[in-house]
Amino acid sequence: MRLEVSGIVKRFGGVTALNGVDLAVEEGEFLTILGPSGSGKTTLLKSVAGFEVPDEGVVRLGDQDVTMAPARHRNVGMVFQNYALFPHLTVAENLAFPLQMRSVGKAEIARRVKEALALVELDAFAERLPRQLSGGQQQRVALARAIIFGPALLLLDEPFGALDRKLRESLQLEVRRLQRRLRLTTLFITHDQEEALIMSDRIAVMDKGRIQQLGTPSEVYDFPVSRFVADFIGESNLIEGTAQGTEVYVPGFGALTLPQAPASGPVTLLLRPEALRLGAEAQAAPCRAQATVLETVFLGLSVKLRLRPEGGPDLLARLPLRPSDPPPAPDGATVTIGFAPGDIHVVPRG
Amino acid sequence: MPRRERRAGLPAILLACFATVVFVFLMLPLLVVFPISVSSAAYLQFPPPGFSWQWFQRYFNDPDWIDATIRSFKVAAVCTVLAMTLGVPLSFLLVRSRRRGIWILDRLAAAPIIVPTIILSISIYSIFVRLQLIGEWYGVAIAHTVLALPFVVILVGAGLRGFDESQEQAAIGLGASWPVAVWRITLPQLRPSLISAGFLAFISSFDELVVAMFLSGASMTLPKKMFDNIMMEIDPTIAAVSVTQILLVALCLGLTALFGKGALATTMSR
Numbered sequence: 001m002r003l004e005v006s007g008i009v010k011r012f013g014g015v016t017a018l019n020g021v022d023l024a025v026e027e028g029e030f031l032t033i034l035g036p037s038g039s040g041k042t043t044l045l046k047s048v049a050g051f052e053v054p055d056e057g058v059v060r061l062g063d064q065d066v067t068m069a070p071a072r073h074r075n076v077g078m079v080f081q082n083y084a085l086f087p088h089l090t091v092a093e094n095l096a097f098p099l100q101m102r103s104v105g106k107a108e109i110a111r112r113v114k115e116a117l118a119l120v121e122l123d124a125f126a127e128r129l130p131r132q133l134s135g136g137q138q139q140r141v142a143l144a145r146a147i148i149f150g151p152a153l154l155l156l157d158e159p160f161g162a163l164d165r166k167l168r169e170s171l172q173l174e175v176r177r178l179q180r181r182l183r184l185t186t187l188f189i190t191h192d193q194e195e196a197l198i199m200s201d202r203i204a205v206m207d208k209g210r211i212q213q214l215g216t217p218s219e220v221y222d223f224p225v226s227r228f229v230a231d232f233i234g235e236s237n238l239i240e241g242t243a244q245g246t247e248v249y250v251p252g253f254g255a256l257t258l259p260q261a262p263a264s265g266p267v268t269l270l271l272r273p274e275a276l277r278l279g280a281e282a283q284a285a286p287c288r289a290q291a292t293v294l295e296t297v298f299l300g301l302s303v304k305l306r307l308r309p310e311g312g313p314d315l316l317a318r319l320p321l322r323p324s325d326p327p328p329a330p331d332g333a334t335v336t337i338g339f340a341p342g343d344i345h346v347v348p349r350g
Numbered sequence: 351m352p353r354r355e356r357r358a359g360l361p362a363i364l365l366a367c368f369a370t371v372v373f374v375f376l377m378l379p380l381l382v383v384f385p386i387s388v389s390s391a392a393y394l395q396f397p398p399p400g401f402s403w404q405w406f407q408r409y410f411n412d413p414d415w416i417d418a419t420i421r422s423f424k425v426a427a428v429c430t431v432l433a434m435t436l437g438v439p440l441s442f443l444l445v446r447s448r449r450r451g452i453w454i455l456d457r458l459a460a461a462p463i464i465v466p467t468i469i470l471s472i473s474i475y476s477i478f479v480r481l482q483l484i485g486e487w488y489g490v491a492i493a494h495t496v497l498a499l500p501f502v503v504i505l506v507g508a509g510l511r512g513f514d515e516s517q518e519q520a521a522i523g524l525g526a527s528w529p530v531a532v533w534r535i536t537l538p539q540l541r542p543s544l545i546s547a548g549f550l551a552f553i554s555s556f557d558e559l560v561v562a563m564f565l566s567g568a569s570m571t572l573p574k575k576m577f578d579n580i581m582m583e584i585d586p587t588i589a590a591v592s593v594t595q596i597l598l599v600a601l602c603l604g605l606t607a608l609f610g611k612g613a614l615a616t617t618m619s620r
Contacts, residue, residue, distance in 0.1 A: 051519055072525045084520035088538050097534075101525030145524070 001062040001152040001185055002027045003048065008057035010043050017043040018054065019209035025153075028183040030176070034196040035206030036232065041189050042157065044206070048187060049155055050074045061152050072101070077146030078155040082162070083138050085130040091117070091141050092126040098149040116144040119178065136167045143175065147184065154179070156188040160195065172198055193233045197221065205229050223345055230270045230347050237271040237315045238347065252312020253287045258341050268347040273304065273318035275343040278328060278335055285338030291315070293329045303328060307337060380596065387589035394586060405590035415591065418575035421487050422556055425571055428491035429498050429555040430548050436495070437502025437547065442532075444503065445510045459503040462496050470496065471564040478565060485567030493561045498551035505550065509543025510536075541609070549606040553599060 003025040010018040017040045025031040033041040046052040048059055050071030059067045066074050077098075086094050095113045104112070117123050120140040130138055139159060146154060156175070160168045176199050179186050190196055196203050197217045204214045205228075213225045224230035230238060241250040246261040250269065277285050289309035297304040298321075305317045305328065317337065319328055329335050382396055387405055389398030409415050444456045462470065474493045475484070483489030513536060521531035537544065559573040566574050572595065579588055 049523055051523075071519075071522050072527060074523075075525075076523065078520070078523045080516050080520055082514070082516060084514070084516040086517060086521070086535055097521065097526075098524035101530070149525070 002060075003153055003185060003187065004058075004060040005044070005048065006058050006060075008044065008047055008054045008059070010040075010047060010052060010054045016209050018047070018057075021057070021206075021209070021211055023204055023211060023214070025185055025187055027185055030179055030186045030188065030199060030201045032188045032190060032196040032200040032203045033206055034190055034193060034203050034233070036191055039206040040209040041191075041206050045155055045157055045187065045189050048153070049076055049078050074153075075149070075151050076153045076155060077149070077151035079139075079142045079146050079157065079159045081158045083130075083142040083159070085138055085142055085145070087130050090127050090129055091122065091133070094130070094141060095145050095148050098145065102149060112148055116148040120144045135163050136171060139163065139171060140174075143178070147178075147182065152185070154184045154186045156186065158190055158192075160190075160192075168195075169198075175199070197233070205232065207232075224270065225348055227268055227347055227349075230268075230345075235273050235316055235318070237273065237276070237313075239269045239271060239313060239315075239344075241267050241269055243267045250287065250312070252289045252309040253338075256287045256341060256344075258346070262346045263349075266349075268349060270345045270347050271315070271339055271343060273316040274302075274320075275339060276307075276315060276317040277338050277340075277343075278305075278317060278319065282336045282338035285340050287340070288336055288338035290334055291337045293331050293333050293335060296327065296329070296331055305329070307335070309337060383589050383592050383596070386586050387593040389586045389589070392585060394584060394589070405586040406594075408587050409590045409594065412587075415575065415587070418570045418572045419594075421569060422572035425487055425491045425494060426552045426555040428488060429494040430551045432491065432495040433498035433502045433551040434544070434548055437499050437551075438506055438544070440499075441503050441506040441510055445507050446515075456507070460500045463500045467497070467560040471561045474561065475564045484565055485569055487566070487569050487571075490562055490565050490571060491555070493565055494555035494558055497558065497561065498554045501550040501554060502547040505543050505547040506540065509540045513539060545606055545609050549602055552602065556595075556599070 004023070006022045008018050008021040009016070019040075021040075021044055023031075023044075033044060035041045043052060047054045050066070050069060050073075053068065057067070058065055061074065061076075086097065089097070092113050095116050096109050099109045099112060113126070114123075117126055120143060122137060122140055122144070125133060125137065125141075130141065133141065142159070159175075160171060163171065172195060178184075188196075188199060200217055202214060202216055203220045205212045205220060207228050213220055213229045215223075220229065221233055224233065227238060230236050239250055241248045241256075243249075243258075243262045243264050243266075245264070246258050248256045248258055248262070248267060248269070250256055282288055289312060291307040291309040291312075293305055294308055294314070295306040297306075299318075301321060302318050303321045305319070307315050307317055309315065315337070385398050386394060386396060388401055388403065389395065389405070390400030390402040391398055440459065444452060444459065471493075474496070478484050478489050478493070481489075483492070517535055517539075518528075518531045521535045522528060526534065557573060558571075559577060562571040562574045563577065570578065572591070576588055576591055
């Protein structure tokens, strides 16, 4: 079901956790709230789940105003950060709980529990207690419990935080597949930008109790609307320049002509590390500089370099690396670096 | 099982000696009481000159002793039920409330432990006289509830503090009302604390003398009867009663350990 929150404000004493949040999650959409801790994302989730009542604003599920509705009447499935499985109940009993609360018949409960277990591939674990399961299995039980009763909305509160990287990646894709297949309207909370980029239809970047930017992963990554978003998502080189008409003067690199004129005066340019060109490729770039390699970090699939151009700020570059490739440059070497107008994005100021 | 590091040398020996001394000191009364209860002598004599079940027979055949024992059971049972009914919800309030100054109430809940029992007894006596509760066994049970309440609040409170509240939230999110969430999710997990609390409440009443002396009148509880017995005639019956009482309490303790999963020991050592 469609979720719409508008004008949500929540204060705790003197602290404003949410400062006017507007957001709509379309039916079947996977929307991620991405933000650092203290950005208000958990408070927003709690307001949607019904564990907090906002001071101002409206929460709508479908065509119903549920702002004041108690959590148990909202029909919202939630996966908690620590899963909050009931440790004294077996997996099957955990899954049966929401159905029992809805007075579903015994035979029907048995059928649906079986179905849900099959869905998360835990058929053999029905009679286990949660502590007898691995972290990933517990996570899948929590997910199954959150969707077994056919919720109008699924809430995921940093559910992958406690898992190791490999397991996390496979579960992320599994959750995503399941969500698509069941067409579950999903609100996902995370502080992990990579996770947000992998999973989401759209991302809402939150900071200081407000949504800073709302867009698809590639929009948010390529065209951040503020310095905060640019810095928070992905690695970035934020270069301060001076604009005059379509000309931007970049220290160390000289002048660059942009297709569209930014406001005159100081501008911030975003140059992703993978967009920075090196060596022969850089020779053809309109904006060039000679730079010293300060540090090279081998990352497996790629190599990351920290560079100091003459007269300019330090920059990060990331180059793809095939096994047969030689190292791009040793530490201390001088290389030509450069970029083209198409490689950069002017970050709006403010 | 992780291997424990063995301590060796003088400190280990000293520790063992110290532990032995403390243990013997704690066990000494039992070492005296058990032999005397099966003494063939007609007066308290240690070591007993011979073996006899006579004092146990006298205890079990004397309706006064048996009445007192049954009465003590009733008092302790009612006290336990009352202390739990009042104490468990009170613990929820004290642990969960976000009101400022709730910690003052939390400390006050332990007051009956701090206030001298004799002062408490006199105060309760003056109230009970007006309510005509003196000499009624349920009057004693009510008074004992005041003494037992702190145990319940402290034990259940500790259990509740260690309980992950998000589980209750999860249950509510899954469609449960708060009472249902507490009943189906929270309380079953607090079972060790609840059993320990109930046990302590029971024992604190079953063993209590001072309040009973003031309030029980002619309908004596077991400790009161024992006290009177010592004042009037002193014979080994008292030892037989003590042994029976000790065995009963030990049985309760064993059951608690079995079902309580060590909550008592953990909480007390905190």
